[in-house]
């Protein structure tokens with residue numbers, strides 16, 4: 133890759149050679165992204181892949197259409213949660229048989245935290261971060277109110293989280309890459325602190341999987357969950373994944389004991405006997421269509437070099453940051469992300485008093501990021517389909533919008549249900 137000079141202005145022409153030399157550049161052709169868009173939201177909804185489009189057609193027409201109920205055996209539907217779980221597991225540093233695909237991230241978090249809590253019956257404290265992704269906090273709140281055993285939630289400021297992990301702690305629940313700032317928690321270090329205090333840990337990898345190198349087993353993590361529709365490109369509302377370290381498989385129990393988690397679901401027994409492996413984290417029937425699209429998205433990532441992906445995400449986000457400082461410095465944008473791109477995942481946020489309207493204006497101009505209340509504009513840097521020149525063009529459009537104040541037009545301040 134051609135390196136940029138450390139100082140001095142960057143012109144667009146100096147970025148084209150970086151795109152040409154980019155080892156990941158061929159991956160862009162696998163995605164169906166409209167030509168007139170600079171898509172900076174792969175961290176929120178990954179774009180459609182050609183593979184997913186083709187697999188969806190085939191699963192609907194050939195498998196559902198022709199195989200019908202036989203497809204559970206003949207088309208591999210029954211094995212899908214484990215087969216796809218293993219593929220995702222290989223991306224996040226799990227061994228085969230430690231990850232399954234099912235349900236949503238929210239539901240999987242409920243199962244994972246309940247299972248971890250039950251493995252520490254003599255302790256009641258669950259430590260998490262304030263400002264964590266809201267569903268994580270809401271799920272903990274729900275779990276607390278439905279638990280027979282007492283659960284004390286200890287919700288702490290980010291820099292105070294580790295101090296809260298002590299000998300009363302049953303479970304630590306943290307998101308590896310923060311959904312607004314992109315800040316990365318040191319997974320190995322915090323996991324060790326939890327274990328040194330006799331606690332278990334549940335990592336939410338929603339913004340990590342497919343973007344940031346993650347090694348659950350090297351860190352000795354206990355449980356993890358994560359999202360299928362973000363960097364894994366599984367499509368809107370794709371199923372999520374859940375991981376449990378092998379050492380917990382025989383003792384862990386989770387409260388959503390449905391028939392797919394049974395040792396012998398097709399014996400139709402009255403009593404629930406959990407499967408003796410990772411399948412005990414399943415609940416009900418697999419959403420085959422959604423999981424099929426996710427498998428196609430994941431297959432693309434499996435072909436990419438994870439180090440190249442992470443280096444490029446860092447380079448793209450570092451470039452964006454430098455260009456924003458250079459070209460938009462006078463407009464009161466305030467970075468909400470760690471200053472060094474190596475310390476954040478594949479997205480970053482800028483606060484602006486009119487952030488919502490500026491983002492709506494950007495979207496209308498074909499630069500698609502998103503907005504996170506109260507005032508954050510969030511930009512994603514997906515290494516498999518973004519180009520360095522895209523970053524340049526996006527910042528130019530941002531500068532035009534801020535200079536002209538076109539975002540003050542009433543149509544950009546109308547609120548919508550999804551931001």
Ligand SMILES: *Cc1c(COP(=O)(O)O)cnc(C)c1O
Pocket residue numbers: 236237238239265267268307311336338339359372
């Ligand atoms: C996106 C995200 C989720 C999503 O949860 P769903 O149940 O899929 O809606 C959960 N946690 C974090 C940290 C996320 O970033």
